[in-house]
Amino acid sequence: MTASRRTRRSFALERALYWAHRLDKPLLVFEPLRAGYAWASDRLHAFVLQGMRDNAARFAGTPVHYFPYLEPEPGAGSGLLAALGKQAAVIVTDESPCFFLPRMLQAAAPRVDVLVESVDGNGLLPLRATEREFLRAYDFRRYLQKTLPPHLSDFPTADPLANLRLPSLAALPSGVTRRWPAAKLAGADSREELARLPIDHAVVPSAVAGGERSARRCLTRFLDETLPRYAAERSHPDADAESGLSPYLHFGHLSVHEVFAQLASREGWTRSALGARAAGQREGFWGMSQPSESFLDELVTWRELGYGFCSQRADYDRYESLPAWSRATLEAHASDVRDPCYGLEELERAATHDELWNAAQRELVATGRMHNYLRMLWGKKILEWSSSPRAALTSMVHLNNKYALDGRDPNSYSGIFWCLGRFDRPWFPERPIVGTVRFMSSLNTKKKLRLGRYLERWGDAAQGRLF
Numbered sequence: 001m002t003a004s005r006r007t008r009r010s011f012a013l014e015r016a017l018y019w020a021h022r023l024d025k026p027l028l029v030f031e032p033l034r035a036g037y038a039w040a041s042d043r044l045h046a047f048v049l050q051g052m053r054d055n056a057a058r059f060a061g062t063p064v065h066y067f068p069y070l071e072p073e074p075g076a077g078s079g080l081l082a083a084l085g086k087q088a089a090v091i092v093t094d095e096s097p098c099f100f101l102p103r104m105l106q107a108a109a110p111r112v113d114v115l116v117e118s119v120d121g122n123g124l125l126p127l128r129a130t131e132r133e134f135l136r137a138y139d140f141r142r143y144l145q146k147t148l149p150p151h152l153s154d155f156p157t158a159d160p161l162a163n164l165r166l167p168s169l170a171a172l173p174s175g176v177t178r179r180w181p182a183a184k185l186a187g188a189d190s191r192e193e194l195a196r197l198p199i200d201h202a203v204v205p206s207a208v209a210g211g212e213r214s215a216r217r218c219l220t221r222f223l224d225e226t227l228p229r230y231a232a233e234r235s236h237p238d239a240d241a242e243s244g245l246s247p248y249l250h251f252g253h254l255s256v257h258e259v260f261a262q263l264a265s266r267e268g269w270t271r272s273a274l275g276a277r278a279a280g281q282r283e284g285f286w287g288m289s290q291p292s293e294s295f296l297d298e299l300v301t302w303r304e305l306g307y308g309f310c311s312q313r314a315d316y317d318r319y320e321s322l323p324a325w326s327r328a329t330l331e332a333h334a335s336d337v338r339d340p341c342y343g344l345e346e347l348e349r350a351a352t353h354d355e356l357w358n359a360a361q362r363e364l365v366a367t368g369r370m371h372n373y374l375r376m377l378w379g380k381k382i383l384e385w386s387s388s389p390r391a392a393l394t395s396m397v398h399l400n401n402k403y404a405l406d407g408r409d410p411n412s413y414s415g416i417f418w419c420l421g422r423f424d425r426p427w428f429p430e431r432p433i434v435g436t437v438r439f440m441s442s443l444n445t446k447k448k449l450r451l452g453r454y455l456e457r458w459g460d461a462a463q464g465r466l467f
Contacts, residue, residue, distance in 0.1 A: 001031035001252075002104070003096035004121050005051050006212050007058040009156045009255035011121035012094035017160055019090045026169035030067045030084060031055060033183075036074025037100055039402045041203035043368055046189040047210030047405060051253045053185045054211035063166040070183035073198055080180045085112030087173060094252065095120045097127065097311035099408045123256055123304040125151055133312040135323060137423055140305045141297075142280030148300075152271055155257045206368035206405055208247060215248035219259060223266060231294035235373045237454035242372060243295065247405035249303075250412075259299060263292055305423065306414030316413055317397065319390050319420075326421025329435030330389040336433045342385045344395050350463075356442045356451070357381050359458035361399070368405040372415075373449065379419030380440040384433050389420060 004010045013029070020027040033048050034040070052068045059066035067084075071077040085091060093105060095118040109116045120127050125148050134140035171177075187193055195201060208214075222243045233239035248254035263269075273287030282301075283293040310316040319327070342352055350358040350365070360374040370378065379396050386392035396416045401407040418424060419437075426436035445451075456462060 001029060001055070002094060002101055004094035004252040004255070005031060005048070005055065006215075006253050006255065007055055007161055008159055008212065009121075009258040009261070010094070010160070010252075011156045012092055012119040014156050014160050015117060015119050016090075016092040017164070017166075019092065020166050023089050024167060025089050026063070026065060026167045028065045028067060028084065028088075028169055028172075029055075029059060030069065030081070032069040032077060032080070033071060034074070034077065035071040035198055039200070039203075039408065041200035041402070042191065042194045043203045043205050043403070043405070045194055045197065045199055046205035047208075047247065048251060049183075049185065049189040050210035050214070051212065051251060052183065053188075054213050054253075056185055058161065058212070062161050062164050063168045064161070064164070065169040065172070067172060068183040068185060069180055070188065070197075072196075077180065080176070081108050082111045083173075083176050083180075085114055088112070088114050090114060091116045093118050095122065095127070097122070097307060098316070098410045098413070121156060121255065121257075122307050124148060124260060124300055125304055125308075127308065127311045130308060131312075133309050134305060135423065136425070137301060137305055138280045140308070141282070141301045142278060144301060144304070145275075145278030145280065145285050149271065149274055155261060156255065158258075158261070200402075203403060208244075208368060208405060210247070210251060210253060212253050215245070215254035216258075218244050218248060219254060219262060223262060227263075227291050227295065229291070231291045234294075235448075236450040237371045237374060238450040238452060243299075244369075245299075246409075246411065247368070250406040250409045256299060256303070260296075263288075263295070267292055302414065303411050306410035309422075310410040310413065316410070319393050322417065322420055322422055325426055326424075326435075326437055329426070329430070329437060330420065333433050333435045334388055338385060338387060338433060340385055341387055343387075344398065347382065347385075347395055348399060352381075352385070354381060354442050355455065355460045356446060358460055358463075359455055362458045362463065364399070364403045368403060370404065371454070374445075375415055376419065377440050377442065377445050379416055380434075380438075381442070383419055383437070393417075393420065 004012050007013065016027055031052055033045065056066055056068060069077060069080065091112060091114060096102065105118060125144060129147055130143065134143065189205065222245065226241055229239065229241045233241035245254060245259065249256060267288045269288055275285045275287060278285065282297050283290060286293050286296055313321055315321045340353060346352065347361065350361040352358055357378060360370055360378045364370040382396050383389065383392040386395060400412055400416060404412065406412060414423065421437045424438055427438045428436060430436050431439055
């Protein structure tokens with residue numbers, strides 16, 4: 001378990017169970033947490049460890065042998081997968097197109113002498129259902145509407161552990177457990193235990209709890225209480241009308257298939273409700289209520305647009321992956337005067353002249369989350385205030401990946417690079433610094449959105465800082 005860190009609606013777990021049944025072998029589920037990944041921190045570790053604790057509870061009492069491993073220092077886990085592979089008939093893992101996971105799989109597979117299968121459970125549309133990248137959401141939406149329907153009948157099992165019968169594994173080889181002892185998960189996410197690890201302790205755990213149980217509670221709360229307001233109010237920070245699901249989707253504590261299945265069940269939806277016209281329309285294709293259609297455009301269209309791009313482009317996180325038009329216009333204005341011009345340290349401290357931007361940055365640092373509309377403004381202002389477009393990109397990626405629970409994700413990279421023109425078009429009139437890349441202003445955002453309560457909590461005055 002490296003990307004789909006859950007026990008429900010998991011194609012990878014389902015495939016592993018298939019092999020165990022077919023070969024009449026025990027199933028070992030190995031869930032590691034490395035110490036040496038970029039931006040490793042108390043916040044990210046705590047969230048994953050809470051999920052591991054949920055998984056341990058779910059596997060307890062089943063024939064599945066669960067092996068959680070917490071790396072005590074970078075490199076300590078080297079050789080563990082190979083040692084397990086010596087005892088294995090087949091190795092199954094979950095596929096992810098982003099961050100260090102593809103490189104880790106490419107490096108690990110040749111070190112074992114058995115079949116290694118990587119299973120795609122990232123979205124409703126399989127990553128290999130298309131062989132090209134899409135540069136606009138409209139084009140991808142139209143393709144999705146034409147291609148997705150047959151895949152809506154191929155969902156992972158709701159609970160693959162129900163009534164499970166398999167041979168049991170009594171214990172791991174003693175040589176493995178002596179060198180790589182299983183993690184003791186009780187209290188492993190406490191500040192005291194996290195302090196023992198060589199990770200960033202300044203990025204403190206979030207109040208948002210990780211794990212499959214928290215993910216399912218969040219989904220139920222969203223569907224029960226928030227979804228009816230989603231389309232009309234999600235852009236307003238004061239309304240608190242976002243789903244809150246992105247951290248759980250990122251860490252694999254929740255499956256997009258689970259979200260869709262529960263939403264469809266509440267709507268009384270069947271595939272026959274799909275619209276006959278697949279023309280890239282934002283609403284009307286699914287045959288659901290207007291709030292649900294709006295939510296699905298974010299959950300499916302925009303999310304899977306980013307996943308597809310990352311799977312097609314190894315340079316998804318580099319400046320060179322921007323469309324030619326945006327690079328040309330940004331570089332044409334690279335020498336424009338920036339006034340103000342802020343460096344990474346000032347941005348990280350929320351020490352700018354812009355109260356709304358500062359508020360969004362403070363929310364990110366304190367909670368691991370940022371309101372989605374403000375995240376767009378946040379990125380646009382970093383572009384405007386940085387010494388160069390490349391410096392802006394570096395700052396955005398670092399701040400987002402360091403603090404956001406849903407950072408280091410294809411969807412995160414979509415949002416960051418959208419601020420520089422990816423998945424967008426030229427906007428006129430041409431402006432200083434940003435050229436024809438879409439411009440956003442804090443003044444217009446304040447006029448458009450309800451922000452009173454938000455600024456009371458995160459604004460400069462609330463922090464004792466006045467500019």
